[in-house]
Amino acid sequence: MDVVVLLFLTSGLFLGWSLGANDAANVFGTAVGTRMVRFTTAAIVCSLFVILGAVLSGAGAAHTLGKLGSVNALAGSFMAAFSAAITVYGMTRMGLPVSTSQAIVGAIIGWNIFSGSITDSNALTKILITWVACPLLAGFIAAPLYQLTRRVLKWAKLHVLRLDAYTRLGLIFAGAFGSYSLGANNIANVMGVFVPVSPFTDFEIAGLVNFTGIQQLFLIGAIAIAVGVFTYSKKVMLTVGDGLMPLSPVAAWVVVISHSTVLFLFASEGLEHLLANAGLPTIPLVPVSSSQAVVGAVVGIDLLKGGKNIQWKVLGSISVGWITTPIISAVICFVGLFFLQNVFNQQVYREVHYSLKPAAMERITDLGLPVEDLKDIQDKIYKSATRFRSAVRKSTFLSKFQESRILHYAEISPTEISPALLNTLDWEWLGSERTESLDSLVGKSYYYKWQLTETLARLNDEWKLLADTTINKAHNKEIKARLNYVLRTFSLESKDNVRDK
């Protein structure tokens, strides 16, 4: 692997390290702080399960983050992760509550603004709602769970020592669950921005398990988190013990379980699929703040007891953090990208051009959109999504959906199916039917991305995307990964920059 690639990944590793140093305390803080669990035990369990969670279930939340903005150059990804890490580090130093999730979202928006990309308002709204819902949900889970635990303990009449032994075991299991959920939910914060530019390729282990490039990327990020846990989290764990309000070990167990459940709910693709299959509303897969989940759970328990110990100041600062953290991170990212591009001469984003050529106009006409109004901007080439969108907005008034369709059909992505490049494809991964349809297109070239994808879908159902529903999400994700691989391989814009899938 290129040394430069490794160098650019360091910012993600730094972010991972700080996440491990800080957020492991949310999972094992009370247990270690109250000496119920030894730090070494906590660190080993935490590291192991963070890695498992990240590698096995990290993709869901990363997908939503990817929708918000797809950072398409390695140097851009570096700066996004770096500005998030700086924001987290700086705000922690100042004693302000900070969330890695909020910092990275801010950084991505910063990159979007700098690169002229459009921030997906649907994804952003989804993320913002989740941030507010996360502590609330943790509180709603913690309060009845606490009540239930109390009743069970009252009924069980356990000896103090037996309860102590069970609680220790419970804290380790809850910690393992919490670490898994943390890895699954928060790996997107650490490595999510590197997903579109991932330098890793898939490989099979003993011909049995397919280890994808994204999983390899997440493994590296998770190892960085584990290093953070081992090197720095002890200090945080010992101080976090009773930060918000003193908790008994049993109450601490309730808090960890509630926190972990919330993080798991917002990360589990399996659960999402299960709910969708049952026709129930699904939970968005979004990276959330584990610290805020803990605060929510503690407040939930406190409210149950009459709400005398609530520290409104802490709650207030969390709400302020929802706004300030992304803004600070976005500003740092924007300024950082400027320097990286103009002082260090790095490509921080790959320009995506837009134009309404006759083919696109024809397609838009089929949609029944007011093409007449768009005649003025026809054939003009726009160097970014935002410029193209404002030109469209000046010409006519469209709904958000119509706007997104026009953007989709106007995105230029010249490709040519050359026989030389066809031979470089990973045929096994693509599958014989898909490769055959590509083979039949040799020598053909396309101006727009959709032209190639639609042609492929017409040639073979294996290339067809299903309706955009939660049930079809996994299938579509697989197809999209293969389509992007093909588009990148045959792209005429970045011939020298052909990346693996």
Next chain:
Amino acid sequence: MSKSPALFRKTRNLEGQIDDFLDCISESGLIFQKAIKIYLDHGMCEDFEDSKNQVQQIETRGDNLRRAIETQLYEQTLIPDLRADVLKLLEDLDNLINITQANCFRFAIEKPDIPEDYKADFMELTKTVVICVDTVVMSARAFFRNIEAVRDHNSKVLFYETEADIISTKLKTKAFSSDLPKVEMFHLRYFIERIDELANEAEDIADTLAIYTIKRSI
């Protein structure tokens, strides 16, 4: 005894040691009661000596158990949130055996003359303080296993302590308004107070147990 998984065997052993320690306290109270009865009926005799020795053995066993429990609690960093309270509780409870033992020695060394018409009340006082000690032991057991019951036991401890106070006041009033020589009056008062001390100590333990229970239920 039901078999417990190896994982919790140490815990179960320690639970057993705590139960044994609490048994020691109850036992020492009952033997003390027996010793006083022997003394009141027969004065200083071999049977009293035997009872005194029994109390002494229980005291030694109680001390050993307490030390073993304390060491394990520290070494295995058990019940970190309650450890300080439990250690204090065990030491306070141990003090009850110490008082019992000291009283046996006082009787053996000082051989107080207890007039015939005082003996029934002396016995009544002893019985009451021993019930009081027994009840506080039940309260301590409840603290370990069933905190809901601590309150019930504690209210009984307070009741028996008040009863003991009434009997001891009655006895002291009777002694100081009698024709007994002053030195015997003071000697009687001294022994009444020493026996009553057990109930007072039990009451103090019940008070602290009430606080520990609130802490445990958080």
